[in-house]
Amino acid sequence: MGLQQMEHLAPIVLFVYNRPWHTAQTLEALSKNTLANQSIIYIFSDGAKEGASGEDISKINQVRSLLLEKQWCKEVNIVHRDQNLGLANNVIDGVTQVINKHGKVIVLEDDILTGKYFLKFMNDGLNIYREELKVFGISGYKFPSKGTVDSESYFLPLSSSWSYATWFDRWNDVSFNGDELLIKIDNLNLKEKLNFGHYPFYRMLVDQVKGLNNSWAIRFYSSMLLKESYFLFPKTSLVENIGFDNTGVHCGAENSFSNVKLSNFEIKVAKQRVCLKKGIVSKFQEGFLQESNLKKGNGVKRIKQLMKGLIRKNFNF
Numbered sequence: 001m002g003l004q005q006m007e008h009l010a011p012i013v014l015f016v017y018n019r020p021w022h023t024a025q026t027l028e029a030l031s032k033n034t035l036a037n038q039s040i041i042y043i044f045s046d047g048a049k050e051g052a053s054g055e056d057i058s059k060i061n062q063v064r065s066l067l068l069e070k071q072w073c074k075e076v077n078i079v080h081r082d083q084n085l086g087l088a089n090n091v092i093d094g095v096t097q098v099i100n101k102h103g104k105v106i107v108l109e110d111d112i113l114t115g116k117y118f119l120k121f122m123n124d125g126l127n128i129y130r131e132e133l134k135v136f137g138i139s140g141y142k143f144p145s146k147g148t149v150d151s152e153s154y155f156l157p158l159s160s161s162w163s164y165a166t167w168f169d170r171w172n173d174v175s176f177n178g179d180e181l182l183i184k185i186d187n188l189n190l191k192e193k194l195n196f197g198h199y200p201f202y203r204m205l206v207d208q209v210k211g212l213n214n215s216w217a218i219r220f221y222s223s224m225l226l227k228e229s230y231f232l233f234p235k236t237s238l239v240e241n242i243g244f245d246n247t248g249v250h251c252g253a254e255n256s257f258s259n260v261k262l263s264n265f266e267i268k269v270a271k272q273r274v275c276l277k278k279g280i281v282s283k284f285q286e287g288f289l290q291e292s293n294l295k296k297g298n299g300v301k302r303i304k305q306l307m308k309g310l311i312r313k314n315f316n317f
Contacts, residue, residue, distance in 0.1 A: 011098055011106070012040070013042050013043075014108045017087075019059070024066055026110050026113060029113040033120075034120055035120055036074075037073065039074055040073060042097075044079045046085055047060070047083045050084070064080065086214060087216070095171065103167060106122045107165065108163055112162055114238060117238065117265070118140045121138075121269060133229075134229050134230060134274045136173075137164050139239075146286035149235050152235050153235065156196075159220055161220070170229075178219055179209055181222040181223065182206065185226070199291065199292045204218040236267065237260045237261065237263060239262055244258040
């Protein structure tokens with residue numbers, strides 16, 4: 001790779017907190033990427049919450065020590081937060097800082113393993129679709145689908161927070177004001193469109209407005225929807241989420257999304273017309289519908305279990 005091409009590599013932004021094992025796995029995998037030794041990485045380490053336990057503070061310190069263990073990429077820049085910003089504020093501030101400086105970013109969190117060619121796919125996508133304003137971003141993750149996808153890469157009217165890349169102008173179009181987003185989506189009757197594959201994204205946005213979650217991702221996705229834009233995705237997943245083990249603030253038990261395993265094969269990005277292909281979109285809508293039905297089923301099952309336990313407690317049998 002020539003010097004000019006190296007200069008066009010996007011910086012990587014990684015957000016970490018208090019999970020040393022996950023962070024180590026994420027960094028080790030990233031360091032094995034074909035372009036890691038030519039890339040710049042910015043690592044934002046969130047601070048301890050007010051009243052944090054000694055154990056939590058110890059884990060944060062373990063993570064911060066780990067960051068210094070190796071030269072994970074060509075250049076490593078570490079930002080230690082003095083206070084706890086929380087994931088959403090850490091992401092919004094961190095991405096904004098880096099994208100303002102470099103014009104584009106590739107973003108990871110501390111529980112995302114990457115395949116060998118992840119950085120290549122993301123950088124190729126960023127370079128090829130830079131001028132295509134309808135492309136809001138790129139992800140190395142592949143959502144579960146009903147059946148296989150033949151295209152090496154394809155577009156979906158959906159974003160992903162499990163690895164993503166975007167450009168300054170697209171990021172600048174994101175509104176992190178959930179109230180305004182909800183009003184616009186309601187006024188334009190976009191609730192069902194937001195609920196891709198009948199998945200409850202609209203409820204996530206409502207909950208964010210109510211303060212029941214602090215998701216930056218649902219605001220990013222809602223902004224993308226309002227711009228009628230798409231994300232580019234790979235045929236096979238170039239990332240794997242290892243965070244669904246109840247150790248993270250936002251991750252619970254495993255589901256079909258987290259069961260997707262990464263591939264170490266190269267996915268080539270060829271320039272194609274920016275449009276949705278009905279056959280591909282429908283496969284992913286069915287994948288989301290299956291997960292949505294599973295969540296509903298698990299919810300009903302949980303309610304029955306709780307009711308059964310309550311009856312037994314009250315009636316002693």
